Amino acid sequence: MVSDSEINTGLAPFGFVADDRLCRRIRDYISLLLLWNQKISLTAVVEPQDIIQFHFGESLFAVKSVPIENGRLADVGSGAGFPGIPIAMAVSSLEVTLIEANHKKSAFLSEAVRRLDLGNAAVVRSRMSDVARGLEGFDFITARALGLHNELIEWSHRFLTPSGKLVLWLGEEDAILITNNDRWEWQSPIRIPVSRKRVLLIGSPKWTP
Numbered sequence: 001m002v003s004d005s006e007i008n009t010g011l012a013p014f015g016f017v018a019d020d021r022l023c024r025r026i027r028d029y030i031s032l033l034l035l036w037n038q039k040i041s042l043t044a045v046v047e048p049q050d051i052i053q054f055h056f057g058e059s060l061f062a063v064k065s066v067p068i069e070n071g072r073l074a075d076v077g078s079g080a081g082f083p084g085i086p087i088a089m090a091v092s093s094l095e096v097t098l099i100e101a102n103h104k105k106s107a108f109l110s111e112a113v114r115r116l117d118l119g120n121a122a123v124v125r126s127r128m129s130d131v132a133r134g135l136e137g138f139d140f141i142t143a144r145a146l147g148l149h150n151e152l153i154e155w156s157h158r159f160l161t162p163s164g165k166l167v168l169w170l171g172e173e174d175a176i177l178i179t180n181n182d183r184w185e186w187q188s189p190i191r192i193p194v195s196r197k198r199v200l201l202i203g204s205p206k207w208t209p
Contacts, residue, residue, distance in 0.1 A: 001031065001048065002049060002052065004018070006052075007023045007026055008023075010056070011053075011056065011057050011060065013053075013193040013194050014058070014060055015061070015193075016057070016063065016090075018090075022089055022090060026086075026089070028115065028116060029081075029085065029089075030048050030052075033081075040104045040105070042080040042105065042108060055080075055082045055086070056082075056086050057193070057194070058082070058083070058169060058192055058195070058198075059082050059085075059144070060083075060086050060087070061192060061200065062087065062200060063091060065200055065202075066165060066167055066202055068091060068167070070091075070139075071094060071140065072095045072096075072097070072137065073088075073094055073138060073139065073140040073141070074097045074099055074140070074142070074159065075087075075097070075098050075099065075141075075142045075143070076099050076143045076146060076152060076155075077100065077101075077146040077148075078100045078109060078123075079102075080108070081098065081108075083142050083144050085098070085109070085113075085118070085121065088118050088120055089116070089118065092120055093120075094140075096121040097121075097122055097123075097124055097135070097138075098113075098122070099124045099128060099131060100123065100124075101125065101126060106125040128148070128152065129151065135159065136158065136159045137161050138160055138164055140166075141156045141159065141160060141165075141166050141167070142168075142169075143167075143168055144169040149177075153166070153178070153181060153183075153184070157183065157184075162205075162207050164204065166202070166204070167201075168200070169199075171199070175199050178203075179201070179203075182206075183206055185204045185205075186202070186203045187201070187202045
């Protein structure tokens with residue numbers, strides 16, 4: 001399995017340095033991910049160094065770019081847990097809700113939260129559209145390669161706090177289309193390191209008095 005040095009080499013292009021505890025959790029998560037990936041389709045990226053760079057690096061890139069600090073975060077369509085679980089690992093003061101409709105994937109997420117002892121993360125098995133009212137008030141909503149952009153944007157408008165931020169990992173062309181939505185204030189897309197035409201797009205809903 002990868003060493004602390006190899007983990008930080010993979011994370012370096014994203015401006016993130018992992019301490020000993022985070023390195024240990026990353027190794028544990030990769031082991032669990034690859035074990036479950038033999039049974040259910042979680043990721044096509046199976047080389048540990050590639051997982052660190054493509055999955056962990058891209059996820060953790062948002063921590064400083066947004067930045068993501070205190071508060072509540074919902075990761076919609078969490079799948080294999082990216083970006084929600086790496087962010088929960090790195091920001092212990094953040095309360096993270098992993099929303100995933102697929103039964104097997106949500107079972108994996110629950111096991112990952114348990115095995116990694118992530119007391120600041122919880123799994124909700126639900127479609128985005130079926131998430132119960134009462135969970136509103138997220139400071140951050142994240143989605144990586146989810147699609148369903150129009151539905152996600154409308155859902156986020158209801159579930160974010162007035163100062164909340166929607167954070168999307170997506171291609172440049174999709175980012176251009178999304179920024180045409182004038183109910184939102186969009187920041188200039190941030191190019192994701194070590195990627196082709198992929199960006200981080202950050203938006204805040206406009207609120208009418």
